[in-house]
Every structure is written in structure tokens, then in C-alpha cells.
Amino acid sequence: MKSIIKILFIVIIFLHILLISSCKEWPHDPNHTLENIKKNKIIRVGLIDNPPWSSRINNQATGIDIAIIKNFAQYLNVTPKWFFLNEEKAMFGLMNDQLDIVIGGISKDTLWQNKVGLTRPYYHEIFYIGFPPGLSKHTALKNLPIAVQPMSFLIQYIKYHNAIPFITNDLFRSEHAVAAGKTELIAHQYYLKKKLSDRDYVFAIENGENLFLTTLESYLKQNQKSIHARIKSKLK
Amino acid sequence: MKWPSSCEFDEKQLKILRKGIINTIISIIYFFSVITLMYLVMGMSQAMKTTWIEDNLSLIPPLVFLFGSSICSKKPTKHFPFGFHRIVTIAFFTAAASLFLMGAFLLIDGLIKLLSFEHPSIGLVNIFGHDIWLGWLMIVVLLWGTIPSLILGHMKIKLAKALNDKVLYTDAEMNKDDWLVGTVAIIGVLGIGMGWWWSDATAASLISISILRDGIKQSRDAITELMDRSPKNLEGKYSTLPHKIEHFLKQKSFIENANVRLRDNGHLVQGEGNIVLKNNAHLTPALLDDLTSEVKKLDWRLQDFVLTLHEKN
Numbered sequence: 001m002k003s004i005i006k007i008l009f010i011v012i013i014f015l016h017i018l019l020i021s022s023c024k025e026w027p028h029d030p031n032h033t034l035e036n037i038k039k040n041k042i043i044r045v046g047l048i049d050n051p052p053w054s055s056r057i058n059n060q061a062t063g064i065d066i067a068i069i070k071n072f073a074q075y076l077n078v079t080p081k082w083f084f085l086n087e088e089k090a091m092f093g094l095m096n097d098q099l100d101i102v103i104g105g106i107s108k109d110t111l112w113q114n115k116v117g118l119t120r121p122y123y124h125e126i127f128y129i130g131f132p133p134g135l136s137k138h139t140a141l142k143n144l145p146i147a148v149q150p151m152s153f154l155i156q157y158i159k160y161h162n163a164i165p166f167i168t169n170d171l172f173r174s175e176h177a178v179a180a181g182k183t184e185l186i187a188h189q190y191y192l193k194k195k196l197s198d199r200d201y202v203f204a205i206e207n208g209e210n211l212f213l214t215t216l217e218s219y220l221k222q223n224q225k226s227i228h229a230r231i232k233s234k235l236k
Numbered sequence: 237m238k239w240p241s242s243c244e245f246d247e248k249q250l251k252i253l254r255k256g257i258i259n260t261i262i263s264i265i266y267f268f269s270v271i272t273l274m275y276l277v278m279g280m281s282q283a284m285k286t287t288w289i290e291d292n293l294s295l296i297p298p299l300v301f302l303f304g305s306s307i308c309s310k311k312p313t314k315h316f317p318f319g320f321h322r323i324v325t326i327a328f329f330t331a332a333a334s335l336f337l338m339g340a341f342l343l344i345d346g347l348i349k350l351l352s353f354e355h356p357s358i359g360l361v362n363i364f365g366h367d368i369w370l371g372w373l374m375i376v377v378l379l380w381g382t383i384p385s386l387i388l389g390h391m392k393i394k395l396a397k398a399l400n401d402k403v404l405y406t407d408a409e410m411n412k413d414d415w416l417v418g419t420v421a422i423i424g425v426l427g428i429g430m431g432w433w434w435s436d437a438t439a440a441s442l443i444s445i446s447i448l449r450d451g452i453k454q455s456r457d458a459i460t461e462l463m464d465r466s467p468k469n470l471e472g473k474y475s476t477l478p479h480k481i482e483h484f485l486k487q488k489s490f491i492e493n494a495n496v497r498l499r500d501n502g503h504l505v506q507g508e509g510n511i512v513l514k515n516n517a518h519l520t521p522a523l524l525d526d527l528t529s530e531v532k533k534l535d536w537r538l539q540d541f542v543l544t545l546h547e548k549n
Binding site for chain 1: 280331354355357358359360361362367369371415416419420422426427428429430431432434468
């Protein structure tokens with residue numbers, strides 16, 4: 001019995017190898033995402049409002065992620081069709097094959113990670129509490145007001161260090177210490193006092209569309225340098 | 237008056253035991269390497285997750301064997317006059333129960349993934365500056381988890397038979413069955429590449445059925461052994477030893493009738509025999525001792541055997 005199973009398995013693997021060697025593209029998309037994008041000449045992009053990654057200004061889509069996807073669409077020779085949505089709607093759009101990709105500063109640890117497919121991180125940012133040039137490097141964090149953007153995930157880390165979050169949209173005008181990304185703090189010549197957290201940025205696609213996933217991932221890798229330069233200049 | 241010795245192995249077997257211990261330590265190191273590599277490349281694949289848990293569970297029998305072989309040479313004490321042989325069976329039962337529970341959990345998990353139409357995403361990974369599909373790496377790791385395991389399993393089976401060690405035998409059998417788990421997982425991963433999303437969860441469910449089956453078989457074995465059933469050999473068949481002893485006793489000219497009951501006790505067999513003498517026959521304590529020694533010589537595992545004399549009625 002066991003030897004029959006063994007032979008059966010060897011035959012199955014052999015047939016697999018035959019099938020694979022006859023394939024032009026590997027791996028495949030179960031729902032033919034890439035094929036449909038190329039056929040319809042349109043890539044359907046869900047946008048989550050999250051500046052500076054993606055936002056809607058005067059009914060125009062602008063942001064770091066949007067610039068990347070515009071170039072990716074050009075590379076595929078297709079046109080992007082933008083859909084401004086909240087996160088939940090955008091993710092359901094992906095899950096129901098209504099969208100091809102969702103963007104907007106999505107982190108690798110998103111709560112949707114088991115429901116949608118995520119690319120490899122295309123950018124890594126470390127978040128610090130930065131001190132302005134006028135503030136002594138030895139100042140203790142306890143009870144110190146720290147400027148931070150409204151609704152930022154950094155607020156919990158500021159509280160953890162017993163500092164006081166000072167919510168503002170204009171971080172660098174407050175003259176307080178600032179909780180923000182390393183790139184931004186260095187551009188403003190702030191001293192990096194305390195590391196708070198880090199974040200890997202990714203794009204979300206429909207789960208299991210592995211040909212589309214690997215195509216996007218290899219595009220991001222090939223253009224890594226220009227993408228990083230663009231992100232850094234935008235974040236400054 | 238002396239109780240039977242606690243050291244159950246002769247010199248030759250002790251050598252084999254040492255080999256078994258070395259082999260087991262190599263297995264543990266090897267499985268650690270498989271577990272680490274598999275964790276690194278697991279991704280979203282359910283088949284890989286299930287194989288990874290199966291490999292983690294594969295660590296239990298070798299650990300139980302190492303634990304058991306250090307305990308079984310312990311001498312009986314005042315409060316544990318029969319020695320510590322049975323602790324191995326208890327440890328084995330615990331391991332079997334965990335195998336059963338884990339198998340059941342993974343089967344349900346796999347079926348839920350299958351029924352909820354979950355499509356696994358497997359992207360690219362960078363190896364020495366080159367982008368390759370993570371699925372290929374998974375297959376390489378699965379092969380590393382299969383082929384050496386098969387060789388180790390074949391080596392352990394011989395040692396287990398010489399020592400009559402059930403834990404080592406089970407360990408060897410599980411290692412030998414790893415090829416099945418590995419092949420199913422490889423087919424699952426190749427299926428994802430082909431765009432057959434269901435192949436991953438199907439492979440995972442098949443692997444968990446194999447874990448569950450091992451769990452049921454081993455739990456049943458351990459429970460019935462703890463219930464003092466008649467001894468079985470490693471292949472799971474009832475031993476012919478009780479018949480052999482009865483036959484041996486009945487052949488003696490002074491014995492009219494004899495019956496024997498035995499039970500497994502770790503590596504050893506423990507038991508007692510009742511004999512009824514023929515009319516006019518006499519048996520001195522010295523002769524009874526000699527007779528017991530002769531019975532013990534029938535099998536090396538029979539180191540704790542008692543004969544009692546009964547009246548004819």
C-alpha cells in the first residue's frame with residue numbers, strides 16, 4: 001500500500017514539473033489580476049486618505065504612494081483609475097475583486113494582514129522623539145510636551161515614556177520636542193533623543209494573486225533607489 | 237533475598253543504547269535546524285505552517301527517549317519498589333495526547349481555511365542579491381526536512397528493535413513517515429504556484445490527518461499499556477511469550493498445569509506464573525528458584541518474574 005502511495009506521489013510531482021516547465025509565467029494568479037489589468041488597460045487603485053502617502057487635494061490624487069503607482073501603471077502600459085475610500089471599504093474592495101491594489105501608507109503590521117496580500121516593504125522608517133536645536137540634549141522626557149500629529153500611532157509611545165502629547169498639525173512650528181520619522185527630524189536638524197518605533201510600508205493586493213504580487217514586488221525592487229530618493233525628498 | 241536488578245540492559249545493549257542516544261541528539265539538532273529554516277520561509281502557506289508544527293511535534297519522542305533512558309537505569313527505592321520504568325509510558329502518553337490534540341486543531345484550521353476560500357499570497361524573497369519566488373525556497377527547506385529525516389528514521393528502527401524501545405521505535409516511524417508529509421507539502425506549494433489556491437489548505441488538511449492518526453494510534457497504545465494489557469511487540473502484535481512460558485512449564489515432568497500472565501513495564505516484561513505439581517511431585521525452594529531462572533532465560537526482557545505454587549483442586 002505504502003509503495004503504491006509513494007509511486008503515486010512521484011507521478012504527481014513529475015506531472016507538476018511537466019506543467020511548470022510548460023508555463024511561461026510563474027507563479028499564477030488564480031483570479032487573473034495581471035492578465036485583466038493588461039487586457040483592460042486599467043489598474044483599479046483604492047486610495048486611503050493618509051498624507052503624505054496618499055490624499056485628495058482639489059479632487060486630485062496626490063502623495064508618495066500615488067506617484068509610485070502612477071509610474072508602475074506606466075511600466076505596465078495601463079492607466080490608473082483612482083477610488084477614494086475609507087480603509088474598510090478599500091480592503092473589502094480588494095477581497096471582492098473590485099480593486100487591484102490599495103495604497104496609502106499601509107504598514108506591514110496592518111490589521112488586514114490575514115485578509116489581503118501584502119508586498120515586501122518598499123520603505124522602512126524609524127520614528128524618534130527629536131529635540132529642537134534650542135533644547136538641551138539632557139532634558140528628561142518625563143512631563144515634557146511632545147508635538148505629534150493628530151491620531152498618530154506615536155501617541156501611545158509618547159505616553160509610555162511619561163511625556164505629554166501636544167497635538168498639532170504643524171509639528172516644527174511649535175518649538176516643542178517632536179515625535180516624527182527620522183528623515184523629517186534630520187531635515188529640520190533636530191537631535192534624535194529617543195527611538196519610539198519603526199514601520200515598514202507596503203501595498204495591499206488581493207490575497208493569492210501571486211503573479212501580480214511578484215510583478216509589483218520586482219518592479220519596486222528594481223526602482224528602489226529612485227523610490228527611496230523620492231520618499232526622502234517628500235518627507236523633508 | 238534480592239529483588240530483580242534495575243539495570244535492564246547487558247553490555248552489548250548498553251552500547252546500542254549509547255548509539256541510540258547519539259542518534260537522538262543528532263535528530264534533535266537536525267530538527268531544530270529544520271524548524272528554524274521552516275519558520276523563516278513559512279510565509280502565508282497553511283501547508284508550511286502545518287508541516288512546521290509537525291516538525292515541532294517530532295521533537296517530543298526523541299526528548300522522551302532521552303528522558304526515559306536516563307530514568308530507567310535508576311534503582312528501585314523503598315517507595316518505588318518496582319523501579320521507574322513506567323514513567324516513560326506516562327511521558328509517552330502525554331506526548332501522544334498532544335499529537336492527537338494538535339492534529340485535531342490543525343485539521344479544523346485547515347478545513348476552515350479551505351471552506352473560507354482563503355488564497356495564500358507568496359511573493360518574492362531576496363537571496364544573495366537575486367529575487368526568487370519564496371515557494372522555491374519553501375520546497376528546498378521541505379526537502380531538507382524530508383530526506384535526512386528518512387535516513388535517521390531507518391537508522392533508529394534497527395536500534396529500537398535491539399533495545400525493544402517503543403519510544404525510539406515510534407520516533408523512527410514518525411521520521412520515516414516524514415517523506416509523506418514533505419511530499420504533500422511540496423505538492424501544496426507547487427499548487428499555489430499553479431494558481432490552485434485550494435491545493436495549500438488541502439495539503440495542510442492531509443498532513444494534519446496524518447498527525448491525528450499518529451496521535452490516536454499512540455494514545456491507544458500508551459493507554460492500553462498503562463492498563464496492563466498483555467505485552468505487544470514493537471510492530472503492535474501481541475507477544476507469544478506467555479504461551480511460550482506456559483508451554484515450557486507444562487513440559488516439565490513434575491508440572492501438571494501452568495498459567496502465566498504478563499504485562500509491559502517500560503522496556504521490560506513483568507509477570508507471574510502459577511504452577512500445579514503432579515501427584516507425588518515435590519518442589520524445594522532451590523528448585524523453584526532454578527525454574528524461575530530458566531523461565532527468565534526465555535527472553536531478556538523477562539527480568540521480573542515470579543512463580544507461585546498451587547494446590548491441585
